[in-house]
Amino acid sequence: MKNIKGVIFDLDGTLVSSSLDFQWLRQQVNCPDEDDILTFTAQLQDPYLKDRANSIIEQHELDDAHQANWIPGAKLFVDCLNQNNYPMAIVTRNFQQAAQIKIRNNAMPITRIITREEAPAKPDPTALLMIATEWRLKPEQVMYVGDFRYDVEAANNAGMHSCLYAPDELPDYAHQADQVIRHFDELTATLKSLN
Template sequence: MVPIPLNIKNIKAVVFDLDNTLVSSKINFQGLREQLNCPVHQDILTHADSFVEAADRESAHKLILDHELSDAENAVSLSGCHTLLTYLEDNHFHTGIVTRNCAEASKCKVDHCNITVEEVISREQYAPKPSPEALTALADLWQLQPHQVLYVGDYLYDLEAANNANMPSCLITHGEVKPFENLASLSVNQLDDLLSYIQRYG
């Protein structure tokens, strides 16, 4: 996978992942995988959908939901979140969130952290990342071309979703070495750094 080139002067919209991008998340995914008997390299949502019996699928999804809602109650906005969103709003960028979270947990986190964006898309509305469906829907809504939309996230699925939508991506690393960093159009430590980049090159 080769990242889509980023020309910040072309960007008219910035879309964000939610967990560990705009807000904190403390979900213990290793523990959740163990509870679901989910193999390390399999997607948790896909694994939950794979149970043959409807009752088992329902139980698996309820367990995931319980973890998400518990996590949502303790979420806090990350450094630079509000400053960046205010700048984007003041400068007439479209803004949105595309998350693999459920709608209930997403709304809880956004409300609790006082985050304001134009659109919030959860996994109930479109196929979850790395599917490009939600990102493409936002570009269509705003009547933008893919190269005019920047998707910002902290994980491989975010970069894959952007690439699948033919959109440039920005990886938030939080100062950690990420094995998939080379797949991002741009990598920064935190949201403050993304704001500086936009202000410098936009």
């Protein structure tokens, strides 16, 4: 973290817990297993099917939002960043309403949030680069922390430091990340040693 001046986070599975059942969601909207569900839904030609699929996904996200709690160690790391005046933001594939519920219910001190309504969904790097520009930082001065392949790919596509949160078994794409952590305490300890 020595050269890092700002930190962007994913939301679900990174800062807060998530019980989204993507297998069930795929079945509900008839999305093939190998397809990204948001891309699949956006490409539906029938307006009725598209609206129905979006409604199902959004309702599932809202239900999940009310149950979301801090991931172990994440709050301490965010508080530590806050105390040391690091700018922070969230880039999530969630829609705005669900993201705001999770942030409000967990009293997160992060006010800059980009959802799928405002920028193309990850792994597209647009949202990450928008924030770096707002902060007047070079991409390499920003770290993006996430728990999934799209997070690592988005950070790499943006030229940012990619940090993969992998508390359990290492996924097959872990080698693509600049850094892999098992617990947020690792980042907190590094930050405290620098400050």
